[in-house]
Amino acid sequence: MVFQAFCAKFKEAAQQFTTGPTIPKPTYSSVAAASPRTDHPPHRQGQPRTSAPPRQDLRVSIRLEAGAPARAHSSYAIRTLIQEKVGAVSDKIRQVFQVRSGWAVLTADSETRDFLVEKQAEWAAELGATTVETNKEWFTYVVSDFPTRLTDFHGNEVDSDSIDSDEIEIQTGLKPVAIRPSRQFSGNPLTKTLFVSFLKPIKRFWSLFGSSAARLIDKTDRPRQCKTY
Numbered sequence: 001m002v003f004q005a006f007c008a009k010f011k012e013a014a015q016q017f018t019t020g021p022t023i024p025k026p027t028y029s030s031v032a033a034a035s036p037r038t039d040h041p042p043h044r045q046g047q048p049r050t051s052a053p054p055r056q057d058l059r060v061s062i063r064l065e066a067g068a069p070a071r072a073h074s075s076y077a078i079r080t081l082i083q084e085k086v087g088a089v090s091d092k093i094r095q096v097f098q099v100r101s102g103w104a105v106l107t108a109d110s111e112t113r114d115f116l117v118e119k120q121a122e123w124a125a126e127l128g129a130t131t132v133e134t135n136k137e138w139f140t141y142v143v144s145d146f147p148t149r150l151t152d153f154h155g156n157e158v159d160s161d162s163i164d165s166d167e168i169e170i171q172t173g174l175k176p177v178a179i180r181p182s183r184q185f186s187g188n189p190l191t192k193t194l195f196v197s198f199l200k201p202i203k204r205f206w207s208l209f210g211s212s213a214a215r216l217i218d219k220t221d222r223p224r225q226c227k228t229y
Helices: 002-019 028-034 075-085 088-090 110-118 164-172
Strands: 059-061 093-098 102-107 131-136 139-147 147-150 158-159 178-183 190-196
Touching: 059 110, 075 093, 075 102, 075 164, 088 110, 093 131, 102 110, 110 131, 164 178, 164 190
Parallel strands: none
Antiparallel strands: 059 102, 059 131, 093 102, 139 190, 147 158, 178 190
C-alpha cells in the first residue's frame, strides 16, 4: 500500500518535470510589436512634393543684317570682343555660337544675360547689331485656307497680304511678331497657309477672312528666335 502511494507520487512529479509550463504561440500583434521600426519622414496626404524649378534660357540674341561683316568672324573672335567690352562679367560669358539671325551668347546666369542687354550700347555697335535681346519663346499658329485675294463692297480686289497683320490683331487682340506663308503649295490657287507667331498664347478661337480655325503648333515644333544651323 505504501509502495503504491510512493509510485503514484513519483509518476506525478515526473510528469511535471517533462512537460513544464505551456508556452503560448506567438500572435501577429506580438511579432509586430517586437519588430524594429524604421523611421520615415512624415508625408501628409495632398502635400505637394518639391520639384525642380523650370530651366531658364540664358541666351542673348544678337541680330545682324544678312551681309554684316560680323557674320564672317569666328565664335572666338565675337566672344573675346564682347569680353573685352564688358570686363565686369567677362568670366560669365560661357559660349558664343552662330545662328540664323546672327549670333547668340550663352551666359552663366540670368544676371549676366540681363547685364549684356542693358549694356549693349558698349559693345553691340562694333558688331553692327540691329537688335540685342533675350531669347523669347514664340507661340506659332497655322492658319489654313487663307484667301490670297479679297474683294471689297464695290468689287475692288484687295491684296490680303497688305492687311493681314491688322486683321490678326483685330481677331486675337495681340500684335504678331512674325507672319510667314507656307512654302508648300496648298493645291488651291485661291488660298494659302500662314504661320503666325506671338509672344503669348491666344486664349480664344480665331480665324482670318473665312479661313480654317487657327491651330497652335505643338510645343516641340515651335520656332524660337535663336535657332542653330
